[in-house]
Amino acid sequence: MQNEFVEARKSEFEELKQYIDTVKNSQGILMQTLQKAQDIFGYLPLEVQQFISDETNIPLADIYGVVTFYTQFTVEEKGKHKIGVCLGTACYVKGSQEIMDKLSEELNIKVGATTDDKMFTLEATRCLGCCGLAPVMIIDEDVYPKMEAKSVPEILKKYSN
Ligand code: FES
Incomplete structure (x- = not known):
């Protein structure tokens, strides 16, 4: 078959x-x-x-x-939107873990996982080379500098349709 x-x-x-x-x-x-x-x-x-x-x-x-x-390859299906939160030192000390936790809570998934509806994949990244903008979150090609956990729900809404 x-x-x-x-x-x-x-x-x-x-x-x-x-x-x-x-x-x-x-x-x-x-x-x-x-x-x-x-x-x-x-x-x-x-x-x-x-x-x-x-x-x-x-x-x-x-x-x-x-x-x-090779980390460039994946055996698991990714979501339509890839969210990356920088956990490099500069971002971490400025609270990127809090942003990650908020995303995890809002999307109801752990880091590295994809939502059941295949809309979002949540990933931790290393330093993105723009530490002056810490803490940094990236969704697809969009960079969110000086990110705050409280902005997470509003930002996610933009990608949910
Ligand atoms: S540590 Fe996050 S951009 Fe460098």
């Missing part, structure tokens, strides 16, 4: 196959293929890794090893 995920994402698998066909005979294609697959699917579940293995003849164990080693 065909796997439901594979069935539902047929066109994405087709797009990935086309990509693999174009790079198949080149050297060291794994990283770029995984990056492409993640761009297409948003994450790299086992079905996608298996497909890449079948199409490239790279053992699944090797693919899994690379996917889990």
